[in-house]
Amino acid sequence: MSPRRNFLRILAVGSAYVATFAAGWLRPLQSLAADWNKAAFEAIVLADALRNIGAAASTESDQIQLKAPEIAENGAIVPVEITSKLPGTQTIYIFADKNPQPLVAIFEIEAGLEPFISTRIKMGESSKVRVLVKAGGKFYVATQEVKVTIGGCGG
Amino acid sequence: MSLRRRKGWVGLLVAAFLAANMAGQALASPEEDRASFITLYRDQFPTLPLENYVNGALMLSIDAKSQFDSIMEFPPFQDDIDRGAALWEKPFRNGKTFASCFANGGRNVAGNYPYYAPAVDRVVTFEMDINRCLRDNGEAEFKFNDKATMGIITAYGRTLSDGMRVDVRVQGAGALAQYEQGRKLYFTRMGQYNFACASCHMANAGKILRTEILSPAVGQTTHWPVFRGGDNLNTLHMRYRRCMEQMRAAPFAAGSEELNNLEYFHSYLSNGLPMRASVYRK
Amino acid sequence: MADAMKIRARLQGDVADVKVLMFHPMETGLRKDPITGELIPLHFIQRVVATLNGRAVMNAQWSRAVSKNPFVHFRIHGAKSGDRVTVSWEDNMGEKAGIETTLN
Numbered sequence: 001m002s003p004r005r006n007f008l009r010i011l012a013v014g015s016a017y018v019a020t021f022a023a024g025w026l027r028p029l030q031s032l033a034a035d036w037n038k039a040a041f042e043a044i045v046l047a048d049a050l051r052n053i054g055a056a057a058s059t060e061s062d063q064i065q066l067k068a069p070e071i072a073e074n075g076a077i078v079p080v081e082i083t084s085k086l087p088g089t090q091t092i093y094i095f096a097d098k099n100p101q102p103l104v105a106i107f108e109i110e111a112g113l114e115p116f117i118s119t120r121i122k123m124g125e126s127s128k129v130r131v132l133v134k135a136g137g138k139f140y141v142a143t144q145e146v147k148v149t150i151g152g153c154g155g
Numbered sequence: 156m157s158l159r160r161r162k163g164w165v166g167l168l169v170a171a172f173l174a175a176n177m178a179g180q181a182l183a184s185p186e187e188d189r190a191s192f193i194t195l196y197r198d199q200f201p202t203l204p205l206e207n208y209v210n211g212a213l214m215l216s217i218d219a220k221s222q223f224d225s226i227m228e229f230p231p232f233q234d235d236i237d238r239g240a241a242l243w244e245k246p247f248r249n250g251k252t253f254a255s256c257f258a259n260g261g262r263n264v265a266g267n268y269p270y271y272a273p274a275v276d277r278v279v280t281f282e283m284d285i286n287r288c289l290r291d292n293g294e295a296e297f298k299f300n301d302k303a304t305m306g307i308i309t310a311y312g313r314t315l316s317d318g319m320r321v322d323v324r325v326q327g328a329g330a331l332a333q334y335e336q337g338r339k340l341y342f343t344r345m346g347q348y349n350f351a352c353a354s355c356h357m358a359n360a361g362k363i364l365r366t367e368i369l370s371p372a373v374g375q376t377t378h379w380p381v382f383r384g385g386d387n388l389n390t391l392h393m394r395y396r397r398c399m400e401q402m403r404a405a406p407f408a409a410g411s412e413e414l415n416n417l418e419y420f421h422s423y424l425s426n427g428l429p430m431r432a433s434v435y436r437k
Numbered sequence: 438m439a440d441a442m443k444i445r446a447r448l449q450g451d452v453a454d455v456k457v458l459m460f461h462p463m464e465t466g467l468r469k470d471p472i473t474g475e476l477i478p479l480h481f482i483q484r485v486v487a488t489l490n491g492r493a494v495m496n497a498q499w500s501r502a503v504s505k506n507p508f509v510h511f512r513i514h515g516a517k518s519g520d521r522v523t524v525s526w527e528d529n530m531g532e533k534a535g536i537e538t539t540l541n
Contacts, residue, residue, distance in 0.1 A: 073437035079225040118510035231506035
């Protein structure tokens with residue numbers, strides 16, 4: 001059977017959204033404002049950001065596969081793909097060490113989600129992209145240097 | 156391939172061009188030009204198939220091409236293309252749409268642009284025919300340098316020709332004269348930097364200038380508009396203008412006869428290559 | 438009205454391969470309006486939740502450093518035809534959007 005999307009409903013801000021919210025499927029969003037690690041995201045120093053996610057200590061692991069460019073074509077849109085082969089992977093954290101605020105994103109891997117995330121991030125300058133994985137209550141880390149250039153004649 | 160031999164090709168081409176010009180002889184035909192360019196690049200990039208040239212500088216960097224492929228999987232500028240689709244499909248006051256102005260409703264037509272129109276002794280670009288459509292249906296024309304109108308209509312309209320092989324025709328004296336104007340401009344040094352298009356994009360294609368890999372002329376016109384950084388829409392003429400500004404030359408206007416003729420010559424070089432509109436560039 | 442987001446969800450065996458594109462400026466608060474010269478206020482998606490049949494499978498917290506018009510790709514195991522996948526977000530200004538699809 002060919003996989004095919006046969007039903008799609010888009011909910012914009014407004015009454016349609018409110019109706020569906022009441023129906024319960026958006027319940028996980030109810031406590032959103034509280035669920036944002038302000039201290040970690042607003043930390044300017046990498047060590048503070050790491051401490052605020054509870055990862056003051058972490059072990060390097062080759063079980064974290066990080067795919068990122070060698071030289072980013074454009075620092076505003078750097079594709080990053082992470083696969084964690086660590087058993088019991090709970091959370092994936094993405095940092096760009098030299099960003100004004102190093103912590104970029106946190107992905108909690110709930111039951112059923114493959115420990116795989118692909119997204120696009122902003123990098124202010126050449127820096128290590130740092131991925132932390134919380135697995136079995138412990139933190140593991142992998143990094144990759146990504147160069148960011150400012151285009152010359154690129155326009 | 157030694158630097159001297161590579162430079163020799165440009166020298167030969169330019170010298171031949173100038174010599175013929177001064178002697179009043181007929182210049183090389185468009186097919187001869189296209190063949191010369193391809194020979195030059197095959198010399199420089201012996202292992203790269205011609206089909207890859209549509210990717211320009213990206214064909215010379217696996218790292219860069221990989222980012223392109225990743226982003227093109229689900230382009231961030233999809234909403235701009237969708238806005239273009241809405242504009243394309245929106246009926247004019249008289250009830251007609253853009254599709255009614257083009258063969259096949261606009262499918263697989265972009266590869267035939269620009270074409271020479273004997274009635275007006277001018278070259279016609281796809282963007283000019285968009286405006287002709289508006290004009291013929293009692294609507295206001297778009298400005299050639301306006302991203303919000305001409306930009307997005309072509310961001311969608313040109314995708315209707317994705318996959319089409321470029322097939323630009325230069326037949327007859329009138330067409331040839333416009334083509335030759337375009338070629339002349341291609342080889343004309345301009346601006347404070349005194350560079351011609353040929354200076355960077357022929358013998359120096361593949362080399363790095365200010366952190367950028369210079370792309371070859373063949374394949375360059377096949378993939379417009381582009382979205383720089385994923386969100387900054389640029390049409391081909393906007394890019395020509397920017398290049399001229401980077402040479403510190405006062406740029407010709409988007410939609411000007413000079414740029415139309417340049418596009419005519421430039422597009423001919425990509426005959427046979429597949430088109431793909433609305434792509435990511437850095 | 439333009440979509441707030443797009444989703445592509447394909448069932449590959451019992452794995453739902455999901456790609457989402459969200460249309461959001463993800464303003465860093467550091468950019469100046471080219472015309473007025475004023476700083477454009479910080480405006481970015483903070484929380485993203487993906488569910489399978491109403492149960493959260495992915496919970497994400499984002500910073501302004503996620504790219505404009507964010508893209509995310511993830512895979513849900515144990516999925517089957519007829520299952521509902523939703524992805525919803527909320528930003529720092531309290532704006533929300535969501536999308537739902539049924540796997541085939």
